[in-house]
Amino acid sequence: MLQDMVRSVDAGAALNAALKGALNAAPNVTPNVTPNPARNATPKVALTNAALNVANLAAQGADFHVLRCASAHSMHCADPSAGHGASHHTEPMQGTRQPNPPLPLVPAGLLAFCPGVIRQPLATATATLATVMMSLGCWQVAAAQSSGVAGEPSMSSSAASSATSTRSATATTTAGAATTSATTSSFPPPKGKLLLTGGVSSIDGAAGGGLTPWALTGSYATEGQIGATAYYTRLPTQDYGLSGYGALVAFGERAELSIARQDFSAGGTGAALGLPGLHLKQTLLGTKLRLGGDAVLDADTWMPQLALGLEYKWVDAEGLNPTLSALGAKRHGVDVYLSATKLFLAQSTLVNLTLRASRANQNGLLGFGGAASRRYSLLPEMSVAYLLNRHWAVGVEYRMKPDKLNPSVLGDALKEQDWKDVFVAWAPNKNISLTAAYVDLGQVVPGIQPRRQRGVYGSIQLAY
Numbered sequence: 001m002l003q004d005m006v007r008s009v010d011a012g013a014a015l016n017a018a019l020k021g022a023l024n025a026a027p028n029v030t031p032n033v034t035p036n037p038a039r040n041a042t043p044k045v046a047l048t049n050a051a052l053n054v055a056n057l058a059a060q061g062a063d064f065h066v067l068r069c070a071s072a073h074s075m076h077c078a079d080p081s082a083g084h085g086a087s088h089h090t091e092p093m094q095g096t097r098q099p100n101p102p103l104p105l106v107p108a109g110l111l112a113f114c115p116g117v118i119r120q121p122l123a124t125a126t127a128t129l130a131t132v133m134m135s136l137g138c139w140q141v142a143a144a145q146s147s148g149v150a151g152e153p154s155m156s157s158s159a160a161s162s163a164t165s166t167r168s169a170t171a172t173t174t175a176g177a178a179t180t181s182a183t184t185s186s187f188p189p190p191k192g193k194l195l196l197t198g199g200v201s202s203i204d205g206a207a208g209g210g211l212t213p214w215a216l217t218g219s220y221a222t223e224g225q226i227g228a229t230a231y232y233t234r235l236p237t238q239d240y241g242l243s244g245y246g247a248l249v250a251f252g253e254r255a256e257l258s259i260a261r262q263d264f265s266a267g268g269t270g271a272a273l274g275l276p277g278l279h280l281k282q283t284l285l286g287t288k289l290r291l292g293g294d295a296v297l298d299a300d301t302w303m304p305q306l307a308l309g310l311e312y313k314w315v316d317a318e319g320l321n322p323t324l325s326a327l328g329a330k331r332h333g334v335d336v337y338l339s340a341t342k343l344f345l346a347q348s349t350l351v352n353l354t355l356r357a358s359r360a361n362q363n364g365l366l367g368f369g370g371a372a373s374r375r376y377s378l379l380p381e382m383s384v385a386y387l388l389n390r391h392w393a394v395g396v397e398y399r400m401k402p403d404k405l406n407p408s409v410l411g412d413a414l415k416e417q418d419w420k421d422v423f424v425a426w427a428p429n430k431n432i433s434l435t436a437a438y439v440d441l442g443q444v445v446p447g448i449q450p451r452r453q454r455g456v457y458g459s460i461q462l463a464y
Helices: 002-024 044-059 116-135 163-177 267-270 320-324
Strands: 063-069 141-144 228-238 241-251 254-264 279-292 304-317 332-344 350-358 379-386 394-399 419-429 434-441 450-464
Touching: 279 320
Parallel strands: none
Antiparallel strands: 063 141, 228 241, 228 450, 241 254, 254 279, 279 304, 304 332, 332 350, 350 379, 379 394, 394 419, 419 434, 434 450
């Protein structure tokens, strides 16, 4: 074992000297911050640029994950760590050959446990070997910081020079992120999606905005991973108060399951109905399935990410239950929605459109359907978010309501109006996000409280 360590030090020193010689031989070369050198670069420039990049990442303590490519004229790369058949590719050209055998590199995270005398030579040897293969066009290297923060990609327009390069960079970053080490962080290793692309928790528990779900799945889990989130929300208005909490589990970027609980304080309206201290309590079970598209990888096309969702709700209105029955409102119901989410990376903008089939009165808090109509209504919902930087987003939302209790035996006393908000979201990292919004719920039971109900919404989400 000691002899192997000595040989590793000697080999590392020799390779380090060779690398310095290559760099000194090209003093006029400007370092290229792009991990993959240009295809038309000369071998000397390509090697020097690649060496600068990989050596710089090695000096920062990065772990390396190497993808083997078919040839210098192809971007068809197989991921050795993902098993046979797993690959990322972007239009391989004709005349390619079979992939090279996997390159035996130091496993990701191993350097963190090596003694200091071995760590630097080993990192240098690994980086130099990968650099040589990459300069020949046969390899790509994806590197991610062990902390999971400094090396994260961003949704900002400065994160990619074009949508096409974004597709390739995202694929390699996602592959590399799966191998990162959490030895320097007290949190679990972050998942591989871009920051804020998991959305936040909506009031119904599904991932999206505060009022409406998106086609994106919750958490930061990617293919082959399981993620989870939990949230708490509070929305006080002039005459009412809504509290909510829940959790979801995401299965990669394919599906999610959610559960949520809402508690609506009727305030003075309950007292006016002879029910002081009235609380309407609702439980929601949700599921969402991605049908197609990828909001990030399809950012350079017009194809949005599409998802189909279902929410089963039931409400306990306490002393108001007999009144809801007299109005023809059921105490349980199902909402079905189709969401389309489009991410414009170059413009740092996300747009979501949702079409919901629902008959829920005040989102289900006043039951489902009524004497006026028991049929489902198709209702559009909209969200637009703008990324100020990789941690901050601002946006607006709009959600149309079915108004199934208008008219009723009480006339228009239970008329329902659309919901809207203006929000700001902050995600310091992938484990926590905070959302604040100014919300307008319109009139709620205007026969008793005629003024519009507005308030400041606050929500905290924890993600794994």
